Amino acid sequence: MLELLKIEWLKIKKYTAFILLSSFYVLGVVASNYIVHEFKKNVVDKVQGSQLLFSGSPYDFDVVWKTVTYYSSFFLMLPALLIVILISNEFGFKTHRQNIIDGWSRMQFLNVKVVSAILIALASTLVVFITGLIFGFASGTSFSLNGFENIGYFLLKAISYNMLAVLISLLTKKSGVAITVFFIYTIFENGISLLLFFWAIELKKDYNFDWGNLGNYLPMNASDGLLTSPFQNFSNMASKFLPTDFNWVVLAFAIAYLILFYSWSKRKMLKSDL
Amino acid sequence: MAVLTVKELSKNYQNIKALQQVSFSVPEKTVFGILGPNGSGKTTLLGIVMDVLKATGGSYSWMGTQQESSAEIRKKIGTLLETPNFYHYLSAKENLVIAAKIKGHGIENIDNVLKIVNLYQRKDSRFSSFSLGMKQRLAIASALLADPEILVLDEPTNGLDPAGIAEIRELIKELNRKGKTIIMASHILDEVEKVCTHVAIIQKGVLKTVGPVNEIMATGTSEGIKNTVIIELAADDNEALKNILQSSNDVNGIVSIDNYLQITCNENISASAINQYCFNKGIVLKMLSEKRKNLETRFLEITGNQSDK
Numbered sequence: 251m252l253e254l255l256k257i258e259w260l261k262i263k264k265y266t267a268f269i270l271l272s273s274f275y276v277l278g279v280v281a282s283n284y285i286v287h288e289f290k291k292n293v294v295d296k297v298q299g300s301q302l303l304f305s306g307s308p309y310d311f312d313v314v315w316k317t318v319t320y321y322s323s324f325f326l327m328l329p330a331l332l333i334v335i336l337i338s339n340e341f342g343f344k345t346h347r348q349n350i351i352d353g354w355s356r357m358q359f360l361n362v363k364v365v366s367a368i369l370i371a372l373a374s375t376l377v378v379f380i381t382g383l384i385f386g387f388a389s390g391t392s393f394s395l396n397g398f399e400n401i402g403y404f405l406l407k408a409i410s411y412n413m414l415a416v417l418i419s420l421l422t423k424k425s426g427v428a429i430t431v432f433f434i435y436t437i438f439e440n441g442i443s444l445l446l447f448f449w450a451i452e453l454k455k456d457y458n459f460d461w462g463n464l465g466n467y468l469p470m471n472a473s474d475g476l477l478t479s480p481f482q483n484f485s486n487m488a489s490k491f492l493p494t495d496f497n498w499v500v501l502a503f504a505i506a507y508l509i510l511f512y513s514w515s516k517r518k519m520l521k522s523d524l
Numbered sequence: 525m526a527v528l529t530v531k532e533l534s535k536n537y538q539n540i541k542a543l544q545q546v547s548f549s550v551p552e553k554t555v556f557g558i559l560g561p562n563g564s565g566k567t568t569l570l571g572i573v574m575d576v577l578k579a580t581g582g583s584y585s586w587m588g589t590q591q592e593s594s595a596e597i598r599k600k601i602g603t604l605l606e607t608p609n610f611y612h613y614l615s616a617k618e619n620l621v622i623a624a625k626i627k628g629h630g631i632e633n634i635d636n637v638l639k640i641v642n643l644y645q646r647k648d649s650r651f652s653s654f655s656l657g658m659k660q661r662l663a664i665a666s667a668l669l670a671d672p673e674i675l676v677l678d679e680p681t682n683g684l685d686p687a688g689i690a691e692i693r694e695l696i697k698e699l700n701r702k703g704k705t706i707i708m709a710s711h712i713l714d715e716v717e718k719v720c721t722h723v724a725i726i727q728k729g730v731l732k733t734v735g736p737v738n739e740i741m742a743t744g745t746s747e748g749i750k751n752t753v754i755i756e757l758a759a760d761d762n763e764a765l766k767n768i769l770q771s772s773n774d775v776n777g778i779v780s781i782d783n784y785l786q787i788t789c790n791e792n793i794s795a796s797a798i799n800q801y802c803f804n805k806g807i808v809l810k811m812l813s814e815k816r817k818n819l820e821t822r823f824l825e826i827t828g829n830q831s832d833k
Contacts, residue, residue: 257625265613339611347576348609352626352666353599356575524576 254354254362255369262336271332275374278325279318279381283309286321287385309385312396318382319404320477326411327436329370333415334432337363338425347524360420360519364512367416371408378404403476406504410473413511420518436470443471450493462496469511472504525588527552527674527705528573533582535568535729542568543729545582550707550722555700557720557737558709559823565729566709567606570678574603586674599627602667603676608659612652616643616662619651620669629670637665640695656683664692675699678709693719713823727827740822755795758784758811759802768805774798784811 262268287309308317340346349359379401386393415432422428443465453459465471476497526549535543543565550556558566571577573584575594586597610619620634638644641661646654654662660683667675680696681689696706696719710716716723717737724734733740759765762785769775769787774797777788789798795814802809 253625257622260618260622260625261611261614264618343611344607344609345611347605348623349626350576350595351574351598351603351605352623353595353628354626355595358595521578523571523578 258366267335271328275328279322282321309389310391311386311394314382314386315397315400319400322378323477329374330411330415333412334419334428337419338428341423356519367412371412374408375405407473417511417515420515439468439470443468460494463493466500467503469507530584534580536580541729546731548724548734553703554722555706555720557716557723559716560726564726601674602672604663604667605678608663610651615648617647623666627670637668641665675706732826753789754815756786756813759807
């Protein structure tokens with residue numbers, strides 16, 4: 251696999267979109283957290299009574315892990331977009347055929363893409379981890395790993411996005427179509443997820459059924475639902491009405507969807523004409 | 525041992541039967557031509573044996589190995605399939621490094637193969653800046669990279685200028701002289717005739733005939749195909765000429781081509797006999813030529829003188 255990954259690296263290291271999207275991602279993660287940090291310090295803290303909703307600094311250890319992962323997660327579209335472009339390029343240039351003609355098996359072609367997607371997710375998470383460290387230490391609080399599971403949730407979300415990107419690219423084969431499908435799907439799913447969330451609230455209120463936030467059991471929202479806003483006071487106040495967060499169930503769904511994405515990609519790769 | 529054996533290979537695209545139970549073997553150290561009109565199934569056939577297309581039925585085997593383990597064999601085959609497929613944003617050399625690494629081969633041969641196809645001076649240019657002919661030559665360089673014992677070339681002279689075509693044909697013959705097996709698909713009869721030792725003729729996905737080129741061209745070799753003589757002739761009045769030829773029992777077919785007629789006769793008829801016949805009927809010929817029986821005439825006999833639609 252190491253040899254295959256080295257070959258993948260040869261393909262992407264000089265690719266402009268790779269350099270641009272990676273730079274935008276790092277910039278986006280750092281800048282968004284900086285903006286939140288400054289907004290809290292210079293605006294929110296100056297409003298009377300805001301302490302009721304937002305207490306303490308969101309960048310103090312240990313809440314910093316929750317904060318950086320939550321705000322950085324909005325930029326996970328960028329690595330996923332990169333994966334869509336990289337895989338669609340293979341189809342556009344027909345180099346996927348050439349790689350197999352030259353001696354890769356179909357499974358090797360798929361697996362090196364999947365491992366690359368996981369490595370890109372790890373790299374994306376590392377950027378967020380380092381950002382968390384910098385903001386945490388800058389806040390003057392002492393280092394803590396409490397809440398570090400949020401970094402794990404972030405990694406899971408990054409892998410989910412990237413695996414969906416792999417699947418959609420394999421199914422559509424065209425970068426324009428793949429990007430459109432990817433964005434429309436995520437927007438559509440968010441809409442459905444919100445409706446399911448309201449439904450879950452009603453179920454709890456009217457029938458006392460608490461099956462958790464049903465919206466979080468959808469493919470992209472499963473990994474998304476584990477990352478929650480650091481400003482939880484409002485949610486805490488409303489917890490009586492809200493469905494319970496069954497994190498383990500959501501986690502199980504997220505992993506099940508990952509298995510589904512991989513199995514579907516594998517089936518597509520092995521069975522179809524390239 | 526056969527380099528490649530295909531057995532009852534079929535491929536359907538919805539209702540279209542692109543290949544229908546094609547079976548043949550490619551002997552070692554031959555230049556094996558797969559000849560057929562556009563859309564006859566040549567590229568589909570090669571796509572299946574290179575595992576980029578899935579067959580609807582049948583099987584294939586490289587050097588007697590199982591189909592499932594063909595990836596390792598493909599590393600030892602130099603292939604150019606349909607179009608040159610490279611990363612547009614990388615240079616010629618960078619693209620060949622990727623191909624060499626996939627083949628598990630060192631990169632030391634890259635400069636050499638670029639020199640063979642006259643691209644060494646442009647090795648650092650991006651693939652996207654190449655002309656069609658240059659792209660084709662880079663694809664041939666890539667196929668030669670691992671010094672393979674087997675080459676699979678689909679329309680190898682596509683997009684090349686006349687000098688380039690001659691160079692590639694010479695290169696193929698040279699590689700064959702060195703003992704390499706070359707499987708080459710082409711719709712250019714002249715190319716197959718000049719280069720190949722063996723030929724399989726495919727039409728509409730059906731294998732029409734297969735064997736050594738000299739046997740196919742020799743009389744009476746192909747089962748079910750009657751051998752004929754083709755004569756081209758003209759007189760001052762071609763209509764009158766056509767009328768008297770139609771009444772001859774020895775003439776099987778007449779085609780008007782520009783200002784002359786092309787007739788197909790039984791194999792025991794010579795040009796002089798036709799000349800005598802016409803003269804006896806009061807028509808003096810102003811042009812008469814017996815066409816050499818080449819692969820083109822055989823091809824037309826076998827495929828029926830019509831392009832596939």
